[in-house]
Structures are given as structure tokens and as C-alpha cells.
Amino acid sequence: MNKEKFKTSNEEYTALRNEIVSTLEQQRNMWIAMYTIYIALFALAVEYSYNLFLVAFIMLIPFQIIINSQNWSIQKISTYIQCFFEYESIEFHWEGLHTFHVYKDYYRKHGDSKLLNYTGATQLGILSYVMFCGNLIYKNYLYRNLNIFDLVLLCIATAALIVTIIINKNFKKENSEELKKVMMEYKKYVKTRREEMK
Numbered sequence: 564m565n566k567e568k569f570k571t572s573n574e575e576y577t578a579l580r581n582e583i584v585s586t587l588e589q590q591r592n593m594w595i596a597m598y599t600i601y602i603a604l605f606a607l608a609v610e611y612s613y614n615l616f617l618v619a620f621i622m623l624i625p626f627q628i629i630i631n632s633q634n635w636s637i638q639k640i641s642t643y644i645q646c647f648f649e650y651e652s653i654e655f656h657w658e659g660l661h662t663f664h665v666y667k668d669y670y671r672k673h674g675d676s677k678l679l680n681y682t683g684a685t686q687l688g689i690l691s692y693v694m695f696c697g698n699l700i701y702k703n704y705l706y707r708n709l710n711i712f713d714l715v716l717l718c719i720a721t722a723a724l725i726v727t728i729i730i731n732k733n734f735k736k737e738n739s740e741e742l743k744k745v746m747m748e749y750k751k752y753v754k755t756r757r758e759e760m761k
Contacts, residue, residue: 612699
């Protein structure tokens with residue numbers, strides 16, 4: 564690799580790595596905002612009306628969708644770096660480390676808590692659902708006036724919880740190997756186009 568090409572590659576690699584770092588920071592801010600807003604809603608629901616536990620889902624679902632989108636962006640950039648930079652040169656190797664089987668085994672044992680990192684919206688959704696249902700059952704037990712409106716709210720709460728769990732499940736799907744295959748296929752296509760243009 565000549566000096567000029569290496570310099571250009573290094574600049575692009577640095578820009579892509581900075582994009583990952585920036586997206587990770589945005590994702591962290593989204594987690595913090597989600598938990599902060601949830602705690603405020605939870606306090607209001609406890610103080611004023613248990614129906615506010617349902618409002619939490621209106622916040623949780625969009626937050627988790629945005630966090631998923633950010634995670635997908637990070638995966639794409641990381642896989643692009645691995646396929647277009649790290650396979651070409653030993654100088655670049657940071658992203659490949661994260662998919663190296665020895666590192667993955669180590670990270671599973673000693674890495675960040677998966678429970679907190681990957682199931683935040685589900686945990687908060689379950690908490691809201693339990694609090695809502697608990698209050699509904701308590702109200703019915705106390706006043707014996709479960710009505711159609713309460714049943715509709717219960718159905719809405721159940722549907723919202725299911726949606727939250729599905730969205731969270733999609734976030735946890737590990738599709739990096741599949742994405743790598745697609746990226747390598749694209750790399751072959753780019754090389755073919757390059758050769759055709761010569």
C-alpha cells in the first residue's frame with residue numbers, strides 16, 4: 564500500500580471510527596433520557612393516577628426504536644470497517660477484535676451487564692404493566708367496579724408490553740455474521756466494478 568493510499572485509508576478509517584464513537588455517545592444519552600423520563604412518569608403515576616403507567620409505553624417504544632436504529636448504524640459501520648479496511652491491512656484491527664471468538668468469550672464472562680444494556684425498555688415496560696395491572700386488580704377488589712373501559716385499558720397495556728418485548732428482542736438479535744457476508748459480497752462487487760472501469 565503506497566503512502567498516499569494509506570493516508571487516505573487512514574483518514575476514512577478515523578472518520579468511520581469517530582462516527583461509531585459519536586453514535587455510541589448519542590445512544591448512551593438516549594438510554595439516560597429514557598430512564599429519566601420513565602422515573603418522572605412513574606412518580607407521577609404513583610402520586611396521581613395508575614393510568615399514567617400506560618403513558619410510559621408511549622415513551623418507551625419510540626426510545627427503543629431509536630436506540631435500535633443507532634445500534635444498527637454502529638453494526639453497519641463496524642462491519643464495513645472490518646471488510647474494507649481490516650481485511651486489507653494489519654494496521655487496522657479494532658473492529659475485528661469485537662468479533663474475534665476469544666474476545667467474545669471473554670466479553671460474555673467479564674463484559675458489561677447484558678441485563679441492563681439490552682433489556683432496559685422491556686424491564687421498564689414490565690414494571691409499568693405490573694403496576695398498572697396491580698392497581699387495576701386492587702381497585703376492582705376494593706370497589707368491585709371493573710368496567711369495559713378498564714378491560715380496554717388492560718388490552719392496550721398487554722399489546723404495548725408485547726410490542727416493547729418484540730422491539731427489544733430485535734435489538735438483541737446478533738446478525739453481525741450475516742451482515743459480514745452481505746458486506747463481503749458487496750466488496751466483491753466493488754472490486755469487479757473497479758476492474759471493469761480500468
